[in-house]
Amino acid sequence: MTAIRNILSRWLPAYALLYVVFLYLPVVFLPIFSVNTSPSPKFPLAELTLQWYRDLPNTPALIDATRNSLMVGIAAALLSTILGICAARAITRYRFPGRRAINGLIMAPLVLPEIILAVSMLLVMLQLGLELSLVTVVFGHVLVCIPYSLSVLTSGFEGFDRSLEEASADLGETAFGTFRRVTLPMVAPAIISSLLVCFTISLDEFIIAFFLTGTEPTLPIYIWGQLRFASKLPGVLALGTLLLVGSFLLLTVAELLRRRAARRTQNAGGAFA
Amino acid sequence: MPERSQNDRTMIEISHVTRSYGAFKALDDASLVIREGEFFSLLGPSGCGKTTLLRMIAGFDNPTSGTIAVDGQPMAGIPANRRPTNMVFQSYAIFPHLNVEQNVAYGLRRLRLGAAEEKRRVEEALAQVSLTGLGKRGAHELSGGQRQRVALARALVMRPKVLLLDEPLSALDKKLREQMQVELRRLQQAVGITFILVTHDQYEALAMSDRIAVMFGGRIAQVASPKEIYQRPVNRQVADFLGGMNFVKAEIVEENGSSLVVDTLGFGRVKTEKPKAFVRNGGGATLGIRPERLRVLWDDASSKFEVAGRVIERHYFGEITHLIVEIPGLEKPLSVTETNDFGADDIPVGAPIRLAYDPDALVALAD
């Protein structure tokens, strides 16, 4: 018994630490090798340089891909968050037949192989005679973003005490005033959080973009193209590092907002806690 | 507590209100008049329709049929935000993103009173609920009791004609609840606004109200003062809900307009007031007597009205003792509560015992 307790108290934290190292291992090598003068990534590092970063703005293809990705990301984030708001509000506030089944269908892309999603959408779009473009990529990204948006928003909307809106009406506020003064301030953090999460997913998404894009590449597709050339690797690493930092910042903000939203709505029923 | 004289002006008139959900009737043909300045309670078990009725007065629900008027004005078609009523919600519904002051000022903002007047009204409301100085507190820094006070101040600051309270004390612990009962009653006396309280706690209703409506299964069973509700419940259900009651079977000997004469095995022949809802059902009737209205007769004391029996159980409750007494002829033993100042806690189980009663305490009950 004491042996097991020992394992729990001593080895579990050690394991946890090791696991985190495993998780971060590939992530830390991106920035490390991105400042290495030698194009092949190996230790010991040759010399430190910011050359690869300086080259980035001078690569027109990269600039184009970045612009494409930003446009796709913003469009996908807006669209999936709007659709997510509708679904999350319906699920947290109303009871209706088929609620669970519909929720399951909307969440399904989370547990389906992306390649299947990608090729099936590709087939339909080609059948419909749609020209593959950034627009079709947006459609695909929205499908995979909605489950994440829905999760974030549901956790923000859940526990939103309906009596708060009633209290506002009771104190003389109109429906619109209630929405502006009570509902919106309380769910805004969850909405922003959903926008950020969806934007990040879209920015990094490769498989669906790979199938659904036309002639304009998004960033991951640009990176995929570069990966074939060993000499381009440091540039890719530099770009990857920037993306990493960007994603990290966005997600930190998203997480802080989500927590604030959750704390607020949970506190609404705090008297019963 | 000083009794405030109430005028007889009608504040709320509910007539023949029914609220149905498909085949289920949450409220079934309820009619009620609540007077200005009254502290009125809707009392009943959960699901009895009391909250439905309160929400219909507030405007969050609409009657399927029937009408509700507040201060003479019919409420049909008037949304919640334009009714002269305000509500203290069961969960308090304190806006979590606003501090105490902002919560209290929430409804005033629309009245455009100007900053100074608004501030004065908020201060005044906070003072009324003893929260002076806590205006800048965040919503999640408040205790349960404080949240309740904020909810109260937020509604009172609107100077409503009627204040609606939906189980406002149910989330508080026992001691705080009892303290708040006294405070709420005092506050109501001070501001003179009509209060309508929804509660499932009979002691709360008895302690605070001018009048009580007892409800069961969507119907109003009895409307009366606390004392009358407690002492002269109209039927077994009301009697039972408001505390312990001994039920005694009786045979009707004589029935006229306002009184009944019945024969019982234990209590002999009794003349009693006839309840309004009384419907004769064969020759039988039920009498009820509260356990504390039966007194132990010590030694050779005697009473004009007494029953004799034997103690079969004794339960000690600190200031009182609860005796179960078997009476020959009665099918069920009687519950008796006796204060302990004469040694009721020392009566041995099995001992013979005599109980005195006031025949007025025996009430006839409809089934």
Place this chain on the structure above:
Amino acid sequence: MTAAAEGSQPLSLGRRQRTSLLQSEAAQGFALISPTFIYALVLLVVPILVVVAHSFWTQNYLTIDRTFTLENYRIAVTEPIYLDLLRRSLWISLLVSFFTVVLAYPIAFYISFHGGRHKGLWLFLITIPFWTSYLLRVMSWKVILGYNGVLNSGLMGLGIISEPSTALLYNTSAVVITLTHAWAAFAILPIFVSLEKIDRSLIEAATDLGDGPLRRFLRITLPLSVPGIVSAILIVMIPTVGDFVTPKLVGGKDGVMIANAIQAQFGKGANWPLGAALSVTTMLVVTAMAASTVLIIRSAARMAR
């Protein structure tokens, strides 16, 4: 007040609205969710039906012959290449799910039971790597496992090996390592959630009834966390089969998976019906595998009691 009939209703009911409230609440809820629902129908259900339809058709150069045929399925399940690929893909996804869940369980357990006030921070820490570009993470593993890679140079620097090992990259284990890493967060989160839901007094009750730490873990914690394990497996196993980036970058010849073949049919191979049949077959087989894994775990949990 808990009775359903006394529950609160939406504010916006007109006074003349005499329809049953439950009905109109249902209608409002359904109206609100319908845009999202329709989106999922149009971009998920319809496309999958179209894929299924294609799998029964034939490709004639640039046109599709819409006569019903099972030929594509015959090829998909009899051609040795596809059979091999399918078998290997299933094996890899089974291994990946196994390692992901087994490695994730202790960490989820640690966060849930010993995370204290920092649970949120731990979860955030664990999800961060998952949010970085998938492509770049796979790439990074290539850098770590490669001939001149970090691991080799590290091991050589420490004097453990004298020349770089080629056994690290371009094989099945490289694919398994990379995917185990890629899906870690997806396994930790559901297991963590199910562990969080366990009422701690149940564990105290087990202790009170004489169970030691190991026994109460096996008899209380583990069985009650089965739902988390099950969803972790579902969420890892099925999508893993469909990955073609990892096999292509780190898998070498041995690591190629069925998704690479599907991708080829929709790309250069240009045989949509065959690609569709391969997709459908893969989906069915992996779903069957996931379902039987779940069944085995559930019955094992039942027997453990």
